Amino acid sequence: MKYLGEHLLPGQLGHFFTILSLVASLVATVAFYRSTRVGLATEKQGWLRLARVAFLLETISVFAMFGILYYIISHHLFEYKYAYTHSDKSLQVEYLLSCFWEGQEGSFMLWSFWHCVLGWILIWKAKAWEGGVMTVVSFAQFTLATMLLGVYVFGVKIGSSPFVLLRNEFNWPILSRPDYLNLIKDGEGLNTLLQNYWMVIHPPILFLGFASTIVPFAYAIAGLLQKNHDWVKPSLPWASFSAAVLGTGIMMGAAWAYESLSFGGYWAWDPVENASLVPWLTLIAGLHTNLIYRSSGHSLRATYFFYIITFSLILYSTFLTRSGILGDTSVHAFVDLGMNTQLLLFLLVFLVPALSLFGMRYKGIPAIHKEENTYSREFWMFIGALVLFLSGMVIIAKTSTPVVNKLFGTKIAPPEDPEYAHNQIQVFVAIIIGLLAAVTQYFKYKDTPKAFFGKKIWVPTFIAVLISLGISFFGAVRFDKHGPGFLFAIHLAIFAAVYAVVANASYIWLGLKGKIKAAGASVAHVGFGMVLVGILISSAKKTVLSWNTTGVTPLSEEKAGERGNPAGNPRENLTLFKGVATDMGRYMVTYTRDTLNEKDRKRYFEIKFKAKEGNESFDLYPDVIKNNKGMEGFAANPAAKHYWYKDIFAYITSFQENTGEDTAKFVNRDIKVGDTLYYSNGLIVLNKVQVNPAEQQHKYKTGETALFLDISILSKAGSRYHAMPGMAIAGNNFRPITDTVHSQSLILSFNKVKDEKQGLLEIGIKESGAVTDLLTLKVYEFPMINVLWLGIVVMVLGFVMSILQRTKKSGPLRVA
Amino acid sequence: MKKTHVIILVLIAAAIVVLISYTGDLTTYETVASARQKEGKFVNLIAKLDHTQPLEYDPVKNPNYLSFVAVDTLGNAIKVVYHSNKPTDMEKSERLVLKGKVQGDHFECKDILLKCPSKYKDDPKAMQNNQPVVSN
Structure with missing residues (x-):
């Protein structure tokens, strides 16, 4: 059958480039690998040249796929499923890119895109390491390309293509009509939560973070394969870069959650958040052991392990969030596309060979068997790295309960208060890490003269104690929901965090004598300390302001204080x-x-x-x-x-518009001062009559005589309202001035004076049938949250400073 | 044994202790019948909204009171009370994860997790049944 109005060329091109990228990345993998195996320089060059051409083709393919998909979405070609399900015509131009990351295929493409960019930087900069490192990157590109294939091999679906046509995917009756495109006028649109400016910038940064973790991993694998451990120098700026970008990406997600989601916060220990935080923790651990090895020769094995596990955790988090396995525990997991086996293989194909290789080479990796000195920097840095790693393992183990359920058929669900379950452990991690971040720089590598340490450390310690005592006593941090023990831990953590800020800031002068260029690590630590301070204070002091004061919750109010009331307040x-x-x-x-x-x-x-x-x-x-x-x-x-x-x-938690036609009429009633009338929902009391009251002056003109009725309204629910209906008289003309009590849908008018001597008046009461416009609102106060955001900026600045410092040609700097 | 090794062992032991103590806090996924048996115990109930029964929510009267009937896959129903605002799109949700406990005749809900069609956009099964309405 011939279908009308279809644009098939973009899809065909898309499929072509998908296949091309698959083949090119495979050729690149083999060629890069061969280049590391051959001895002759000319032969090596030959393989490298072939590999680069293949990688160039791969890059062109990925960019072309990106461009084609963008064309399909921006031209609203709804014959393509991707455009139909992820976009619509009313979408603003700035959110067209967001449609990419709403689906799995687009985000795999984004990941692939960043690998291409990073790959060319490596080809340009990695020199002798190019072959080994690019083998791993090209292989990753190959595995990502399979994710976009969308072909069936022996009845098994491999990958999911973004270029499939709507009519091939669904069997809706209308899709069999030749003119079906005339019937499908618009797509389903982008998820409203993603229509936010953070969602334009957060996914690219986060995926650059994900993609960049492959570089330290690739160096480690290349090092193991070639039994050459010199990669620890070029890996350092890459690890810093990755830590900065991944950290920024994660916190942009937090900012998005804070500004766009109504979770009421920036961090909820959601599985999706945890899955990207944990690789960051292990990456930071690896960065520190890498520094230790460069300066003292210790911890090379740990560095290998941390870099391997970081990338593996990125793959594991991909599996967790995309397999649909988190369905019941996460608010925003992707859905099962029938690719679970493939996603699992994606993880195993890297993890198993990497760990086996690490195991086989373990004995051959140089290690110093002499014990580290307790007065050495490397000792405390290693402890810190270990704590970060273990804290990551605890978080990921807790996040993995759905996997346990799947494997063992159990029915384990998250605890009653999942956030507290994390917080009660991580607050101690914050204490340890804060203290270590504060003091460790005051130790020197290998050994520290005790006099030096004692002389330098007391000033920042003293200042930090003063500041944190100030916060503890005057800051009113009274988070007693989980008992005094937890509150004490929070105060201790605040001290540790303040200490980290003060000690690292002072170190720039006390230790580095103000050499700002060498202060990257100190600045990053100051930023990290600020992040901790911001998190601790804003979370512990987060308060609800929108307590319901309209007096309409008699039922739950009584039970609020009861023990074991699950609703809490x-x-x-x-x-x-x-x-x-x-x-x-x-x-x-x-x-x-x-x-x-x-x-x-x-x-x-x-x-x-x-x-x-x-x-x-x-x-x-x-x-x-x-x-x-x-x-x-x-x-x-x-x-x-x-x-x-x-x-x-x-x-806004809910809102109601006044849509109903107002058909109610005024009912006229007689009233005297002091009288009480009933309306359907309570009482109306006339307090007094006022002539030309000053506070109502805006309602009547000069020259008019105004009479206003001072009326109190008591609703059944116990709320009290005030109304001032009136009339303005000028000569023989008079004009009514009605007043409305919105919450009671009650409109009052002052009709006339019936009997002046007896003081008998007539008022009109209208009870509107339609509900008035209303909304329910939730309001929080977050103190010191800006310290958190500023801390991230400072931390990233620190990372950038140390990248610049380490990529300079001036040889190794041991200040760290 | 080196100091480092001692510290590594201590920290790993601490991590294991933490994880073991965590298992004590864990809850379970239940059906209506099994949740009723564990009255008063915090559970996660997987069910969906019973559209044949009225949903009670009036923000004018009380924005923090929602009551509805949930029915599980076995067809058992239970009244649910939730002391907060009604989650958006709840009526459209295909599946609810209700966190709370059975108290007497009803389920006191502390938190509701929605599985909305919006999140199931890519779900091939859901999509098949999601044909656009065509006016011709």
């Missing part, structure tokens, strides 16, 4: 009625208006915060974005007011 959502100022702790909060932005399809709510004391006042604009076609509901994006010392962070 359930009143964290504040209901706001449009135009009604509502009491929220230090603030009066008003939902003033909302607007729908047609461009980004978001509804912005204006929420006015006014402090009860002082004249602090600000507006927040949290928004909601309507979900994709075929789905109800919305995704909420928080908004935050940033102060240097805290964030006020708010997001």
Whole structure:
């Protein structure tokens, strides 16, 4: 059959380049490997030339696939499944790239893309190591290329292609019609959570981090294969680069979670987060043992092990997040594409040979059998590396319970409070790592004169003790949810973190005499300490501000204090009625208006915060974005007011628009001052009549005589409201001024004075049938969160400084 | 034995102790029937929303009270009470992981994990049943 309007060329090109990249990467792998095996220089050059040509073809293929997929998405070619499922016509241009990473195929492509870029830097810079290192990189490219194949071999599906056609994938009846493209007008659209600027930048950085961990791994494998351990020098800047990029990528994910997801935080110990944090921890461990070996000859075996395990953990995390195995434990895992076996093989094909090779060569790896001196830097650095590694192992073991379930058929689920289960352990890791990061630089490699250490260390120690005591006593860190023991640990960790900041900052002067160029490690450690300080204070002091004060939760309120009430304190959502100022702790909060932005399809709510004391006042604009076609509901994006010392962070948890036609009528009732009337939901009391009241002046003109009724309304639920309906009289004309109690959907008017002598008045009561506009809001306060973000910037700066320092030709620097 | 070795052993032992103590905190995935048997114990209940029963949520009255009926794959149903705002798209969710415990006649829920079609976009089975509505 001939189908109308299809664009088949991009798909055919895409398939062609997929096959080409598979073949080219395989040729590159073999050729690079041969180049390391042959003795003759000319023969070696020949193999290298072939390998580079193959890698060039591979690079062209990957870039071409990238470009074709972008063309398909940006031209809305919905005959392709990828475009249909991941994009739609209304998508903003800046989010077209985000469609790539929504699916597995696009993110594998991104990974592959970065390997190409890194590969060319290695070909340019690695010199003698090129053959060995690029063998590993090319082989990784080959395995990634198989992920994009999408062919069946003996009934087994290998890979999943992004270039498949919609009509080949589904058997919907309409797809058999020649003109089906006229019927499919639009795609399903991009997941609303990904329509955020962080989602444009976070995945590329994170995948560059993932991709770059292969370089230290590749050096280690090349070293093992060639029994040559000189790679520890070029691997150092690469490990620093990888640590900086992966760390940035992870924390950008945290920033995305903070700014775009309504988790109410930046870190939730979600399996997906853990799976990328753990390789970072082992990479940092490897970076430190690498430094130890360069300066003291110890810990080479550990360096091999850490670099191998880091890359393997990246592959393991790929397996965890993409196999769908986390389905019940994670909020954002990819789904099972029927590629689980392949993903597992992807892990094993690297892990098993690497560990076997490591085991076989273990005896031959040089090691010093003399014990490290306790007064040496390498001793404490090694302890730190070990603690990081073990903390990573504990985290990944806890994250792997779904794998255990799969293997042994158990039904283990996460604990009741999974965050605390992690925090109660990791807070001690933070204490140890903070202290080690603080003091270790004050030791010298091999041996430290005791007088030197004692003389230098007391100043930063003294300052850190003062600052952290200040925080402990005046900072009001009272996180008593998990008992005094945990609170004590938090205070101890705050000290350790402050100590790390102060000691490393002082070291730049005390140890390095102000030589900023050599201070990369110190700066990175200062940043890391700041990250710890920010995490500890913002998490321990995170408070809910939006306690429900509208008095509508009698049921759960009583039980809130009860022991064992699983809801804990359930009143964290504040209901706001449009135009009604509502009491929220230090603030009066008003939902003033909302607007729908047609461009980004978001509804912005204006929420006015006014402090009860002082004249602090600000507006927040949290928004909601309507979900994709075929789905109800919305995704909420928080908004935050940033102060240097805290964030006020708010997001919409639900909203209702007034859509119903208002058919209710005014009911007229007689009333006297002091009388009480009933309405369906409570009482109305007329307190007094006021003539020309000053506070209502904006409602009547000069020359008019205004009468206002001071009315109190008591709802059944116990809330009290105030209303001021009135009338303005000028000569024989009069004009009613109605007043509305939004939360009660109650409209009051002052109709006339019936009998002046008896003081008998007539008022109109209208109970609107339609619910008024309302929303529920959650508000948090995060103190000191900016220290966390700033800390990351400082840490990355430190990494960059040490990369620059180490890639300079001036030979090894032992200051570290 | 070297000092380093002693420290390595101590730290590894600590890590193992941590993991063993963690197993004590772990909970289990249950069905309605087995969750009822473990009344008062924190479990993870896998079920879906019973669309034939009314869902009770009124943000005007109380934005922090949600009540609905969940039904598991075996067809057993239980009333669920959740003291927080209603998760977005709950009605559309194909599967719910309810974290909480059975208290008397109902399930006191502390947290709800949704498995939405949006996350199952790539799921071939779900997609087959997800044909676009065509107006011709």
